[in-house]
Amino acid sequence: MSEPVEPVEEALRPDYEFIVDTVPEGARVLDLGCGEGTLLKMLVDRKNVRGTGIEIVEERVYEAVEKGLTVHHGDFYEALAYYPDGAFDYVVLSQTLQQAHDTVSVIVESLRVGRFLVASFPNFAYWRPRLHLLLTGRAPVTRALPYQWYDTPNIHSLSIKDFRVFTREQAIGIVRHFYLTRGGRVRLWPNLRAAHGVFVVEKMGGLTAERAVE
Amino acid sequence: MSDYLISEAGLGASVGEVVPQSAQFDSLLLDSGETLQPVTIAYETYGRLNEERTNAILILHALSGDAHAAGYHGGEDKPGWWETMIGPGKGFDTDRYLVVCSNVIGGCKGSTGPNSINPATGREYGMSFPVVTVGDMVRAQKLLIDHLGIERLLCVSGGSMGGMQALQWAVAYPEVVASCIPIAATPKHSPMQIAFNEVGRLAIMSDPNWNNGDYYHGPAPDSGLAVARMIGHITYLSDESMRAKFGRRLQDKTAFGYDFSMDFEVESYLRHQGEVFTRRFDANTYLYVTKALDYFDLSGGHGPLEETFRDLPADMRFLVIAFSSDWLYPPYQSKDIVRALKGNGLDCSYLEMRSSYGHDAFLLENKDLTRMVWHFLATTARKRGLRFE
Numbered sequence: 001m002s003e004p005v006e007p008v009e010e011a012l013r014p015d016y017e018f019i020v021d022t023v024p025e026g027a028r029v030l031d032l033g034c035g036e037g038t039l040l041k042m043l044v045d046r047k048n049v050r051g052t053g054i055e056i057v058e059e060r061v062y063e064a065v066e067k068g069l070t071v072h073h074g075d076f077y078e079a080l081a082y083y084p085d086g087a088f089d090y091v092v093l094s095q096t097l098q099q100a101h102d103t104v105s106v107i108v109e110s111l112r113v114g115r116f117l118v119a120s121f122p123n124f125a126y127w128r129p130r131l132h133l134l135l136t137g138r139a140p141v142t143r144a145l146p147y148q149w150y151d152t153p154n155i156h157s158l159s160i161k162d163f164r165v166f167t168r169e170q171a172i173g174i175v176r177h178f179y180l181t182r183g184g185r186v187r188l189w190p191n192l193r194a195a196h197g198v199f200v201v202e203k204m205g206g207l208t209a210e211r212a213v214e
Numbered sequence: 215m216s217d218y219l220i221s222e223a224g225l226g227a228s229v230g231e232v233v234p235q236s237a238q239f240d241s242l243l244l245d246s247g248e249t250l251q252p253v254t255i256a257y258e259t260y261g262r263l264n265e266e267r268t269n270a271i272l273i274l275h276a277l278s279g280d281a282h283a284a285g286y287h288g289g290e291d292k293p294g295w296w297e298t299m300i301g302p303g304k305g306f307d308t309d310r311y312l313v314v315c316s317n318v319i320g321g322c323k324g325s326t327g328p329n330s331i332n333p334a335t336g337r338e339y340g341m342s343f344p345v346v347t348v349g350d351m352v353r354a355q356k357l358l359i360d361h362l363g364i365e366r367l368l369c370v371s372g373g374s375m376g377g378m379q380a381l382q383w384a385v386a387y388p389e390v391v392a393s394c395i396p397i398a399a400t401p402k403h404s405p406m407q408i409a410f411n412e413v414g415r416l417a418i419m420s421d422p423n424w425n426n427g428d429y430y431h432g433p434a435p436d437s438g439l440a441v442a443r444m445i446g447h448i449t450y451l452s453d454e455s456m457r458a459k460f461g462r463r464l465q466d467k468t469a470f471g472y473d474f475s476m477d478f479e480v481e482s483y484l485r486h487q488g489e490v491f492t493r494r495f496d497a498n499t500y501l502y503v504t505k506a507l508d509y510f511d512l513s514g515g516h517g518p519l520e521e522t523f524r525d526l527p528a529d530m531r532f533l534v535i536a537f538s539s540d541w542l543y544p545p546y547q548s549k550d551i552v553r554a555l556k557g558n559g560l561d562c563s564y565l566e567m568r569s570s571y572g573h574d575a576f577l578l579e580n581k582d583l584t585r586m587v588w589h590f591l592a593t594t595a596r597k598r599g600l601r602f603e
Binding site: 074084 | 531533549552553556557559562563564565566567568582585586590592593596
């Protein structure tokens with residue numbers, strides 16, 4: 001079990017609405033690092049999903065159970081192995097990817113137990129952190145990346161472009177993507193202009209080419 | 215189960231005075247192939263059954279427990295063993311649910327057991343009492359539930375052996391059970407658990423007063439039973455809780471005695487626990503119930519646990535709870551249950567509560583446990599269409 005990390009503030013979770021829109025009615029959803037279950041509750045209430053969360057921080061698990069959710073308290077590397085292949089339609093990694101120790105195995109395991117993986121993460125190549133680093137010469141602290149170098153749970157610094165390159169290398173197909181900033185959707189130059197990336201991906205089975213939904 | 219850890223202060227509202235009840239049944243076919251007849255089951259109920267008869271919860275007790283789970287017997291000031299969890303507004307909320315608890319068969323608190331009179335001989339069964347299993351205990355409870363006119367159980371729950379019975383209920387009567395909360399339990403007894411039980415049994419059987427179980431009209435094997443209880447008690451605590459409670463403090467002394475009388479507080483405490491236990495518990499029941507525990511294997515010894523859960527209905531809900539410092543029923547055993555449930559796509563939440571109190575943690579006042587059980591039941595009730603005023 002790893003040390004608890006501070007929850008990302010609700011205001012910093014602009015990805016929720018997009019994820020709720022993306023997940024179809026009645027889907028089976030696994031939320032890795034579900035926190036106190038805010039997203040999962042939205043999915044249950046609005047999309048009638050059969051949802052399960054995995055969360056390592058005890059108090060957050062309690063809050064999720066209070067919301068009526070099904071939650072597994074523990075490490076998601078261990079818990080993912082409990083599920084058979086194809087147990088879920090969607091696996092969600094909302095603001096968790098950049099905090100996962102073994103990123104490749106989390107993604108591989110997620111795409112084993114789920115058909116689709118929804119990954120959202122803060123874009124380290126967004127213009128604000130770029131500018132912050134350039135002007136102050138210090139590790140970026142922004143609204144989307146609110147931590148100091150010594151207390152950040154974000155152990156991987158990735159950009160939207162990095163993730164795209166990664167999916168190509170790992171033979172993972174991008175099904176949908178959304179690029180977000182505080183002002184809403186970003187379409188032009190997302191790697192510079194978007195604070196967050198949200199990707200829906202699946203294992204390359206030959207069926208799916210990138211088909212961005214605009 | 216330890217007596218000292220239970221805080222009786224601030225327990226909140228109680229169900230108040232309760233009256234022990236019992237029901238008689240003609241016979242019960244046991245896993246061993248023997249038939250027990252007749253069968254008496256001692257039980258208590260708290261709260262009220264709703265008109266639709268959909269709000270009943272069955273509570274199962276642990277090794278040394280009994281049917282008296284909550285409230286007070288007339289004239290007594292010691293509440294039932296799970297007073298912390300059962301009552302108005304508590305985890306098992308008697309304002310909402312009918313809570314039933316019964317003494318296991320093989321027990322010594324009113325249900326038929328080795329200290330009951332065998333009608334065939336007119337004497338106590340003693341060692342002629344048939345060996346019972348957790349499966350038998352559950353089959354007997356089913357007779358009781360039928361007798362009470364309850365067709366569906368909103369939940370079955372208990373800690374330790376109670377958790378094992380709860381799991382057994384889910385597997386044996388999937389059409390009856392809507393949800394299951396096994397706490398500090400295991401899908402099967404481990405070699406270490408069997409080993410501790412065997413030491414306890416040998417302590418009893420080595421006591422000359424045990425007399426092959428035939429002691430009901432003479433001196434009882436109290437020293438053997440006390441030692442068995444002391445061993446058991448150690449396994450219910452933790453290194454941390456014992457250090458915190460006793461340290462190396464001496465009992466009624468300022469220096470070592472340099473002899474083999476008692477020196478340390480922990481020695482005095484254990485002896486006291488052992489001695490108190492002999493006043494309320496039957497040594498033969500200790501043998502029978504620990505044997506039932508050792509035989510317990512939810513899969514029946516056949517193949518993976520996942521197979522055992524294969525036919526459970528998709529709407530059955532589980533809340534599996536373990537305690538971090540429980541080294542007798544370690545969290546890995548609860549996770550084995552969880553893994554097998556999830557392997558079948560069943561609805562299962564798992565909580566590993568941080569606690570320093572070892573196995574006994576489930577009996578202590580615990581706001582988080584209360585809160586989790588209350589909400590889990592509320593969700594289950596909502597999904598089953600129950601309404602509360």
